[in-house]
Amino acid sequence: MPQRHLDRLLAPRSVAVFGASDKPARVGTTVWRNLLAAGFEGELAPVNPRLRQLGEHPCYASAAALPFVPDLAVLCTPPDTIAPLVAQLAARGTRAAVIVTAGLTPQQKKAALDAARPHALRLLGPNCIGLLSPHSRLNASFTQACALPGELALVSQSGALLTALLDWANAESIGFSHLVSLGEHADVDVADLLDHLAADRHTRAILLYLESITAPRKFMSAARAAARAKPVIVVKAGRAPAGMRAAASHTGALAGEDLVFDAALRRAGLLRVDTIKELFIAAETLARFRDNASRELMVMTNGGGAGVMVADAASAMGVPLARPGAALMVQLNALLPPNWSHGNPVDIIGDAPAGRYVDTLQTLLQAPEAGALLFVQAPTAIVSSEAVARACAPLLAAHPGRVLSCWLGGATAAAARRVFDEAGIAGYETPEEAVRAFALMQAYRDNQALLRETPTSAAPQPPDLAAARRLVADALATGREWLDEVDAKALLAAFRIPVAPTVRCAATPQAAAEAARAISGPVVLKVVSPDLLHKSDAGGVRLNLQGEAAVAAAAADMLTQLQAQRPEARIEGFAVQPMLRRPHAQELIVGAHIDPLFGPVLMFGQGGVAVEVVGDRAVALPPLNRTLARELVGRTRVARLLAGYRGRPPVRMNALCDTLVAVGQMLADIPELAELDINPLLADAEGVVALDARVRLSAAAPAGGARFAIRPYPAELVRTLTWQGQLLQLRPIRPEDEALHREFLQACSPQDLRLRFFNAPHALTHDELARLTQIDYEREMAFIAVDEQAPGRPQTLGVARLVRDADNEDAEFALLVRSDQQRRGLGRLLMQALMAHAATRGTQCLVGHVRRDNAPMLHLLTALGFHRAAADDNQADDTADVVRMVRAVTAAATGR
Template identity: 75%
Template structure:
């Protein structure tokens, strides 16, 4: 319903438990006693009409009898009581409730939502274990144990998994800021909690256990915002393909739901792990090693066997080991025995005294190639592990962001582990765990790089949408579900995808022969039948046919073969096309499919008739730009072949990426497109060409921009302005505007920048500009006015920004006009555009913060109806400007 009041849920000052009981084995009994035992300092009230008191506390009979308004209510009562209780609590002033009760029908759930909505009362559950906020001593759950306070937030759809994780975490002394069981998440869901936890000062990293996603765009928008602020690590149940169904296209068969979920996690900048153990390994690594950007690992150990274990793990996980430079080798030769390993892993020999460890570490920390160091130690009887740890810990603490550690063993190395932990060093039980942690970091960094791309859904050239629309409309009107090959290729051509010219003729061998006479050189003959989708498998393709007679004979043979093997399939005709001779070309597949959860999906991989057998594919969510398209390609094995090998030139990757972005644009523009296969798509140094294509349509319009899990670039907001004799363009900002935006900000005076950002200007970094240009269009907007006809290159003249809160109630705005153009009406144009945009999105109010001395901004806002007042929550030099948005 709303983001509001989650603070009442996670950090309440008072709690009432409805259905609190003294009967053993009752959920209400456990919840009440957990609350009491947890040490919660706020007011507590048990509610049970049959008990005068409970565990020494006065018991209340109903909502009306409560002596205070509980900020949080925990409901453990029968299903038919839930909706009435929520209505009464909402009227009283309660704004959050946990529905522990299971077994609510759909009608009872809807009644509960209807009762909560007028009061914006938040509902966690039903059928959930509850939640814990250990820093408050709040255990509003029926877990078997309390939790230690810490900085990890865990949100789980599975109550059983949450209790198991809690038990394991307590044994490992791992603490939490919050543990939250979502249950059936009929109101509070992952998106709500990600938005809240992203700004929660007690939470350093967010852990999610996900079984299903109900609101994909809300989830993706919240996840992308949270992942920019802190690590978000996900365990997703259901990797096995048991739930996958057969699909008509290669793409539908290969783009299984788990591949799509992986694509969503990658696009959101989160990290997915496979096991609960990896969940906590990743959490520790990202907490202590997050800022390390090394791609290679330098290993230091006191045992050759341990070094071999690390090298094997690194090889299997694709982690490269750094090569020591001659300078580092010289340093190590000076401090190590002659018998040291003289390579990476660096084996300093099992008899090493503490000083040898320190000397080796100093050499490594001085070496630029040793950006990430894995310290592996096996206990010996010569030097106590604790003595080595005490000697190394001060040096380690100075370089904690560069070190991973593994103290192999148990009781004997426990003090050493504690010493390194106190120094802020990430530690692991086994060498394999340490290497896996480093590999997870590589994945996390790649996903973060993907997150920072918020691409346009457009291609380099404008497609012929009118012609594409006519092809779709004609097929839908004729009741066709599948476009034939000629229609499919014509549709691709409207979006600039190169295709092989193809003739469509009726089901006559003579007509096929006549078409072949119009083509120089050998031809390919293919059957046209809406009942035959995979033509090669059915014997409906003949290649390298020379001359009309060969084509006629092949057509006759094909018809006879299909009559025997597929008598039910109506042959509607033949397609005849020139054979393409491109000896260096690779056969690829590009496809599109509509996932039941995340909507339109793109697939890329190795193509040809064995594409499903090879299984070399990668999946991505649209929209795409070239950067994201290239990242999609690089996640396949065929990418290494496309780079060129043994004299074979590299393929034209830009042409391939443009094809991928064009398909993404088709998914946005053509909602009726349900499936697409381009297979094979030939790619070589000259570019790409589609040899065959298949498109399935649906009048239900399953695709389209509205179904994208990531909102595409809103090109529809672009408009032309006529200002002081110049023709300007106002449009949403694009990631590609980074250089243009830098020039704009550098053209503003330091004083104007201080008025806008409330601080003295500083040198702009790539990250600064990325935050300004790579925005999430679902919850943000930045409109720029650009003079595209300026001499030399386009110029940005002004920008207006708006960031909506997750409830879409308030939106914070800011406006900046180039310093030499102030007072000429651009600011008013931008401000009015923001008001219009906010109204179109249903936002209720615009709010901005203005320095008292910024007279130009105040003079702009007052005539436009903004109320400008001091705000006690802000410093006295800052005023708050607000205005309701007209519907």
């Protein structure tokens, strides 16, 4: 259902409570009392046919009897009344309802949704606690307490947890912009709320408690958009699997569901925490420490033991401590007693008066190596903690986002904590908690950097799709689910993944010897059997066989052993390949499988026969590029070995990354690909080579780009055409286009840039360019016209982009043509491509804001069927300088 009308849900001007009551221990009674207690200032009405009056408020018998149309209806009536009530309210014009009622059958839920859908009435619930919006003094819930106003929005899939969090937050004086209990989220879900809260002026950060996701692509698009606007912090229940899922491949065994969920959050730029306490710790840190870019921590304390605790926590959490430079050491030696710690942590000794704290802080804050400072103080009898706090707070308040603090102790430290809190300094109860907060900040920044990363341009060879699809079709036509090693390697080779050449032969010693004859040097012999997926475990692999006699003897012995130990296994032949000698190569595993929620998933890690025992792996959602592939590799322990050590040169990382990218492409192009293992994949300074591979196919086509949680690059929209006598490529923009796009914008005149961006032109930052080139193809599109034959390198001549709203009702467009290419029809060409794309995606209306002095653009849009929004048009927002141009989109919208 559409995303609109969530403002009626979270900031209504009027509320009616159906099932409001005066009977104790009733949900309707509690909801009504909470609304009154919160002091909601809009219109209120209780609805209950049994009552004529409820306190000071007249009570109404039905929706039809209400004297006003409520923005929000709260339904606390029996399950069989919900759908009829929704129908009545929708017909009257109500656009949001909270279904507190539990116990609706699937049929009753469907009936309520069917009644709401034609009128776009939004339904929260059923079986939810409700919602609170403290800034509107709204408590439409049956929580035990009201919430304090603040800047944190909390969305929870557990109503019980929301009430517990509210109780804890009130005790800690933590305020909220909104608290929402989703219940069974039949309509309004996490993604809807992320879209709304990302633009909500009262919300600074969004906190999520999740148990499940039902629409992964919708969630990923909303999460990525929200994460670009403000911090989104997630705690998810269910890290530990209920049981080990049986899996035929290594990838299926290693890539657990929680790992995939973690990879999805990382890809979206969200921060995941482990506990409810960390949820608020992270929110506090991001609120007061978000702009600190330091990756090292400088520690100042008045106790050696506290410093040791910080150092231990930092080591355990991978947080490096800054090393004081020579100049700083000279300053500290002159300032501190001779028995100070002479290092980091900086122990200023327990007898320190308030002045020593201030002088040391001043010195550290001026040192370039002390970008992030952790202040830890233990109470002493020399000077009170409050006196230290009052002395230090003005100095630290002048350096916002530089300092984390930890006041050790209970009641003794309470006043000091309050002083620092009022100064805007992030505070924590223990040194370990403070270090954990810093580590969370690092993880958040890394995820944000990944969200905005634009990779370097690479031009890998396109795959041989025809050969790959032929191979898959032949296997499925003969009823084969698992490809044997030879066919699996042929599939990899079709996607330009280097493989060890392999010959298939009959299951006889003589055939194996003849196959080895054609290979110079030692060989590897492997059994080919659809029943022996892990050949090494069954004794089906022999290495380093020299000469035909050795191969024949090994083949005979292998057959005897398999007959004795695995008599049921079908032996279809042998595979013979050269024994590659690459002494510095590292054995890796690259895999793919289908996650039941997020669809196709990639896995990478340390390979070999002990792959499950080692358990060194990381997962990622496709599609990948080299940048994302390198990040995936970097999350494993084996990455440190790949960088080179003890005389071993580093592996050729681009070759490894290209293999990961190719597997992601394979998942997009071969929908029948259900599971893949490349193990081992040898990697060294020369490149990579796949020694063994397993592939499982499924006629159900569980893969393919349509199943990706993140819509892949729409290569099908790339086309080449002749324009004004020159060859142009018209295609969707790619993340790799950042440098090309910078040159394009630099070639546009300041006046054209002002007309496009509505402000004075300036040098675009990397983040701004990344936002223009790294788009979400599910919700956005940017077509660029590229002259591929321009001297030197390709050049972008123009771009047309649109951003759809979350409902896919309206899409806002923008157009920019390079200044020297204007008035030649390129703008019309780009707009026609944009309009046609909007039609294929089902968008209802195109909307653009054009400066009144941009006569050429207004003329083009008028010729393409756009009109100026009239004063009574919905959302008409003309100003003195800007005109709103709109056009309905039809199935054949091309503008011709």
